[in-house]
Amino acid sequence: MSYILGISSGFHDAAASVISTNTGEIVFAGHSERYSKQKNDPHIHPELIEDAMQWDITSVAYYERPWMHNVQKLRSGQYGLTPWTTAGVLKQELGEQARILDNATVSCYPHHLSHAAAGFQTSPYNEAAVVVIDAIGELDTISIYHAKYDENGNATYKRLWRQRYPHSIGLFYSAITNGIGLKPMEDEYVTMGMAGWGSDLGAVAMRHDFFKDISTGELRENLHLGTDKIHFPKYNDAVNSISAKKENVAACAQRVVEEAILSIMRRAKELVGSDNLVYMGGVALNCVANSRIGAIFSNIWIMPNPGDAGSSLGAAALAYRKPLQWKTACLGHEIPGEYPVRDIVDKLVTDKIVGVASGRAEFGPRALGNRSLLADPRGDEIKDRVNEIKRRQKFRPFAPAILEEHVHEYFQMPGNFSNSTYMQVVARVKHPEDFPAITHVDGTARVQTVPNDGSGFRKLLEMWYVWTGCPMLLNTSLNIRGEPMVNDREDADRFEKRYGVTVCS
Numbered sequence: 001m002s003y004i005l006g007i008s009s010g011f012h013d014a015a016a017s018v019i020s021t022n023t024g025e026i027v028f029a030g031h032s033e034r035y036s037k038q039k040n041d042p043h044i045h046p047e048l049i050e051d052a053m054q055w056d057i058t059s060v061a062y063y064e065r066p067w068m069h070n071v072q073k074l075r076s077g078q079y080g081l082t083p084w085t086t087a088g089v090l091k092q093e094l095g096e097q098a099r100i101l102d103n104a105t106v107s108c109y110p111h112h113l114s115h116a117a118a119g120f121q122t123s124p125y126n127e128a129a130v131v132v133i134d135a136i137g138e139l140d141t142i143s144i145y146h147a148k149y150d151e152n153g154n155a156t157y158k159r160l161w162r163q164r165y166p167h168s169i170g171l172f173y174s175a176i177t178n179g180i181g182l183k184p185m186e187d188e189y190v191t192m193g194m195a196g197w198g199s200d201l202g203a204v205a206m207r208h209d210f211f212k213d214i215s216t217g218e219l220r221e222n223l224h225l226g227t228d229k230i231h232f233p234k235y236n237d238a239v240n241s242i243s244a245k246k247e248n249v250a251a252c253a254q255r256v257v258e259e260a261i262l263s264i265m266r267r268a269k270e271l272v273g274s275d276n277l278v279y280m281g282g283v284a285l286n287c288v289a290n291s292r293i294g295a296i297f298s299n300i301w302i303m304p305n306p307g308d309a310g311s312s313l314g315a316a317a318l319a320y321r322k323p324l325q326w327k328t329a330c331l332g333h334e335i336p337g338e339y340p341v342r343d344i345v346d347k348l349v350t351d352k353i354v355g356v357a358s359g360r361a362e363f364g365p366r367a368l369g370n371r372s373l374l375a376d377p378r379g380d381e382i383k384d385r386v387n388e389i390k391r392r393q394k395f396r397p398f399a400p401a402i403l404e405e406h407v408h409e410y411f412q413m414p415g416n417f418s419n420s421t422y423m424q425v426v427a428r429v430k431h432p433e434d435f436p437a438i439t440h441v442d443g444t445a446r447v448q449t450v451p452n453d454g455s456g457f458r459k460l461l462e463m464w465y466v467w468t469g470c471p472m473l474l475n476t477s478l479n480i481r482g483e484p485m486v487n488d489r490e491d492a493d494r495f496e497k498r499y500g501v502t503v504c505s
């Protein structure tokens with residue numbers, strides 16, 4: 001058996017994925033940050049590669065072309081260049097473990113193509129429109145492909161349209177994030193949460209201030225030039241025109257970015273003529289915007305790790321070319337043992353809050369039940385108690401995880417979405433007064449629907465439902481404040497000591 005190792009690194013959130021060349025099985029996919037304990041760690045951690053090297057690696061695929069990355073940096077006035085060759089970059093990233101390159105073939109792929117492949121080759125479709133929207137990848141910022149498998153079963157990607165740096169929907173949103181005092185390329189989800197509290201009355205003015213053509217993402221000026229920090233030259237004008245309240249700025253930006261995304265989606269639908277959409281790139285993490293796409297495409301697949309970390313899987317997919325076997329997002333470091341269903345339910349009944357660290361870590365930004373802090377979602381006091389542990393901004397809601405067959409009793413799902421297995425859309429809460437902890441100020445929740453897949457988390461929800469009559473739990477990530485999600489048992493022990501909350505394994 002031989003395996004392909006895909007790597008993404010160097011910008012933010014480095015990751016590694018391993019696939020079997022015999023079966024297309026994804027045998028491993030993990031984030032560097034979970035090993036180094038540094039959020040969004042851009043560099044490959046040795047222990048991540050140790051985990052990946054359990055398999056016989058015969059090929060290494062890198063998620064972008066290093067020389068194009070340097071060209072992009074020079075174009076944006078940044079001069080901290082990295083090696084120009086793939087071998088050079090990999091040697092630098094892998095350090096001593098670069099020895100795996102001795103007996104492996106090495107390849108690299110265009111940045112947006114890696115996003116596209118991570119989506120299409122894990123999707124259930126034989127052909128699809130593939131839309132990639134991120135802040136900046138090499139020089140591309142928006143791509144539309146028509147993807148399909150040829151007569152030999154190999155994935156093919158025909159690019160039909162693109163937008164290039166400095167015109168970028170993602171950079172616009174990051175610039176706003178920076179402008180309201182948050183961290184760009186990291187806190188965009190906080191901006192999205194803040195938007196629910198503001199008024200979007202100034203959205204037209206903001207769109208005019210920033211965009212020359214919203215339908216193509218063409219900006220009036222470069223928001224990024226000359227520094228690795230993002231400029232926000234129009235911020236004052238925009239704020240003056242919509243009042244300076246941060247929540248209003250976030251709400252306007254959210255509305256503008258949704259309008260831009262929907263324009264791109266309509267363009268993709270027209271150019272490709274397919275009802276299947278594969279949507280990738282960091283902007284695809286905006287679950288409020290995602291909820292509106294269901295009105296355009298009937299079938300939508302967003303791989304649960306659509307940003308650059310997920311492109312480690314995309315690079316491996318491009319080297320493989322055939323469809324990958326997608327079964328679960330739990331593909332990372334393993335904490336062995338049976339999922340502790342009974343222990344968790346016991347603790348929930350007595351304490352209302354419990355942690356769980358069991359099985360393989362989630363690949364992607366969302367805790368889906370294997371590295372989660374869980375709570376009884378009913379009643380008034382639970383949100384404050386979870387917030388006390390998480391110490392996060394009051395405007396951000398917690399997510400509910402619900403047995404999939406009960407979702408319509410409690411939530412109004414958006415557009416063509418009947419489920420949300422990976423917490424990728426928001427839905428209207430039907431009984432917000434009963435579930436204040438999982439209801440955002442705008443009456444929505446970022447739902448996780450849990451299918452009947454035999455997973456431990458599914459069994460937990462089933463038992464919780466039998467015991468309480470409530471088919472959902474509050475589900476938030478298990479992490480010590482300021483750190484990435486818990487990875488191994490030692491992290492879980494530290495969490496338990498720090499917060500006095502039992503973590504079941």
Ligand SMILES: [Fe+2]
Pocket residue numbers: 111115134135136137281282307308
């Ligand atoms: Fe990207």
